[in-house]
Amino acid sequence: VERVRRVLTARGLWTERLAGTAPAQLLVAPFSSEIDAADLARVEGIAQVGVAPSSHPLVDAAPAVARVRDVEIGPGRPPVIAAGPCSVESETQIRAAAGRLAATGVKVLRGGAYKPRTAPYAFQGHGAPALSWLRRAADEHGLAVVTEALAPEDVPRVAEVADLIQIGSRNMHSTALLAAAGRVGRPILLKRGMAATIEEWLCAGEYCLLHGAPSVIYCERGVRGFDPCTRNLLDLGAVALLAGVRRLPVLVDPSHAAGRRDLIPALARAALAAGAAGLLIEVHDDPGRALSDGPQALHTEELRQCVSA
Amino acid sequence: VERVRRVLTARGLWTERLAGTAPAQLLVAPFSSEIDAADLARVEGIAQVGVAPSSHPLVDAAPAVARVRDVEIGPGRPPVIAAGPCSVESETQIRAAAGRLAATGVKVLRGGAYKPRTAPYAFQGHGAPALSWLRRAADEHGLAVVTEALAPEDVPRVAEVADLIQIGSRNMHSTALLAAAGRVGRPILLKRGMAATIEEWLCAGEYCLLHGAPSVIYCERGVRGFDPCTRNLLDLGAVALLAGVRRLPVLVDPSHAAGRRDLIPALARAALAAGAAGLLIEVHDDPGRALSDGPQALHTEELRQCVSA
Amino acid sequence: VERVRRVLTARGLWTERLAGTAPAQLLVAPFSSEIDAADLARVEGIAQVGVAPSSHPLVDAAPAVARVRDVEIGPGRPPVIAAGPCSVESETQIRAAAGRLAATGVKVLRGGAYKPRTAPYAFQGHGAPALSWLRRAADEHGLAVVTEALAPEDVPRVAEVADLIQIGSRNMHSTALLAAAGRVGRPILLKRGMAATIEEWLCAGEYCLLHGAPSVIYCERGVRGFDPCTRNLLDLGAVALLAGVRRLPVLVDPSHAAGRRDLIPALARAALAAGAAGLLIEVHDDPGRALSDGPQALHTEELRQCVSA
């Protein structure tokens, strides 16, 4: 048994020997490496390998690269930048932004038409009109569009203009919305819930795929932390795991993770280094007048430096 | 007031207007950018700026680059790799490790002589003899030595061999140990406590400096998280903040953060991209026989690939 | 200034003196006692008090006691027990349960017709038919009904049978659902999100009230924790704050907090001692055959002991 344990340890697995069992049984700790069960079964001295059944078989079988319009997102592809203002504030604003961003190498235009806000009296987005502004602005510059759907009933309207439907952190656990978003047959950008485990996140992806989504791109944006210096706690271990080990397409949103502009370039670089296939970044060229989240928006020029660094 | 708020927002600050005050007062939210108070006071329309007093003036005034023997660690310097086995298991082991690591570009040899273990029946380190093995092995290859002190009474003995005294996560809040470590006048590698806020971490650094440490290097190794897929949750936002904004020397320990070998190279790259001045990595060439933490140790060859990538 | 600080400290406020301000300014730390601003302004030596504006004025003005059918829930009222199976599994089951529970002093019958499940292949509830079974069973025994709505489109159907509409933890941040639930004009049982701050929870309550809910009852069910021994981490400090300081109606769900039957009676008693106006408890008389959450369901007899203790 000790020999088998050494072999497993050498493969990166934390094991614990269960008392009271014959033949001897080893329990593999949850944060161990992902290793194929069939592989383990071939280790000399191992009689059988029991595995907890997966709750997300469609996710497990999904390809590593997702296609959003003509943009490929996933491991081995050039990093994709999705950028734009937090909220679509006016047609003028979003057209100007689209032009500047396209010139910076951005491939996907982001902008909120429906905004999930903690406080009910905060600006909730311009809704349907903002969707058309966003689409026209993107079309002028050959950009794909990602925008968020907040309620099942909004999904069809969002799907008319969006190449990629965003499900926000606040709604990652809303299975009704996940199903509705899946049914319209568009790729989905699934932001991780504020305190969602990786299993819960993948199960949310499974809901999307099961109801018809052609692909799901996972977006890490920081989980709830205890330190008031940053808005959230960016979990790049989750990114390394999803992108590098599970081979799934992952974007990182350093804007919401940091909540402060001065940390965004460093976290953007770190995200790509951890294996993210791209970034989702808030950009605003007059952040003092932004209707939401101004303090965490980069200027286009800062984005350019951040991307080219 | 609204004009001033726009200016502050444009600078990356989240503000809230306090009701009931004349002249108007704005509160700046805690996760906003760090901006100099004198700078703010020059903004037109701002009459005065109140700031909470710092609890760590020595840290605030510390230079960005620390020197450990002849190795410089800090922003703008080449990344420094401190590597070695979790525990110093024998003189043979550490000498062999030192040779291989030096050939890989490692500048600092790490290895535990006193091991802080959650369970009292786990291997606690070889103690004093391991210290001499470590020192001799390092000297043969011109390496600096970092090793941990667990108790105030061990500090003098550790200081005899260590160029850099490590205070572990479990002891970051032990002010008696911080003071004892400071008094011997060596640079200190201060690992962040399991759930320490950045303020608490800097205050721990202040204890070290106040009692005589010439410099403190901060080591992020992941905070306690809720997801069982990784051992800890690596907080690279804290790294970006300490290294990039506060200009302090920061190392990252991806081994303890991930707890699993398959994520370490990605997190190591991410750490450097986030601004870390170097890495602290567990390396073992026969991890199946490691006396502690084998599943998270890289082979020297994996380290080489990870460093050169 | 020091005299004023002492007065504030004596009142339970943590203060910090801001440097660089004349006249002197004190910042009151966020976890201090709640004290009326007008009250503070009367302290000798205080010239003015600035307060961050509330994001939830309707919540602030709401009465302490909510009425669900003929049951009053809130401080100063007898504790209300809402109990029943996690899922409504059959008409027979829920009728039998209603009879037993009514005999135990339960006033509100709970049971899921639409179940939010992490995994898409888990039992999702019997839907509309389960709603009628639930209503009939409750009516036979003069019980009020609480059941969950998962999607805005289900709200009208749920409102036909429910005296109290439950919004689950997974949906606390789904503003579209909060608004839809508010519009039907029923009281709402608002479970706290997995990692929702108290401010976010109260803002979610504000959405409900703003869209028409006559009252909101807050239900603490544990937040995400790091310890695997319990399913969640029950936050009775939040209960003491909402019930005792803010004077709002609060229920506690010890079943989801503990996730294990052996801790539920102790946590139920603790919840009432902390100021909860009642409990939401899962009861199943054949937990081995429950379609969901059997291991955390009490038998009716255990509930009886727990309530009478």
Added chain:
Amino acid sequence: VERVRRVLTARGLWTERLAGTAPAQLLVAPFSSEIDAADLARVEGIAQVGVAPSSHPLVDAAPAVARVRDVEIGPGRPPVIAAGPCSVESETQIRAAAGRLAATGVKVLRGGAYKPRTAPYAFQGHGAPALSWLRRAADEHGLAVVTEALAPEDVPRVAEVADLIQIGSRNMHSTALLAAAGRVGRPILLKRGMAATIEEWLCAGEYCLLHGAPSVIYCERGVRGFDPCTRNLLDLGAVALLAGVRRLPVLVDPSHAAGRRDLIPALARAALAAGAAGLLIEVHDDPGRALSDGPQALHTEELRQCVSA
């Protein structure tokens, strides 16, 4: 297998069937009820039960009731109140406090001579003289003494006056201090670390017992949380587990948990209802002049109401 699963579920266990095993294997989830392995092995259909070995056999075998001088602390004994000022500020203060507290039914006098403070410039305690003041004050009124040791070297001096040696949250992971405290042969009050798992906490207790402590009393004082409304997040699920299931002596410190006086009475009552054998409460009769933690100290009169309620 399904029949066996039902039996286990009915006993409060969450099970998962492992695929690929013959005979079938079930994994019991970590937050399930504690059930004796021998008991399980008697369930019809279960061939063998494997259990992870305990890391704390001495804790597992420890009696439920600890004796501190002539005071018994544990399940089934009357609740014990340990109270006093955060810091021993002067001999006059502690003598007056001891008199008032003894009259209120307090059995154990607490007071800090060595204070662990986050910031090095905060008051660190009067040290050795405070120890004698504390002892004399306690002796005048027949009280036992609990006070904290911060460093291994202070332990003998603390042990001369203390009937119960407190290890603070910041030092729960300091194995050198745990061992030193164990060696002097006094009962130990072991506060839970800021983010310590229950396993880690019990392992810390094992260190104390292994080095000679006659008994360990566990003190829950709140873990690190994400909500700024309370100083920490009180985990009464851990209390219910340790006191009710594991049958260990547990105290609760509502003062540090809440960090605000207005929540302390409610949390104190909740703690006792959850199964705590007693309370550790900060009391100060002139909190505006307290040298530490004034805003969370109760007046003696408030303590009296809180205890008699």
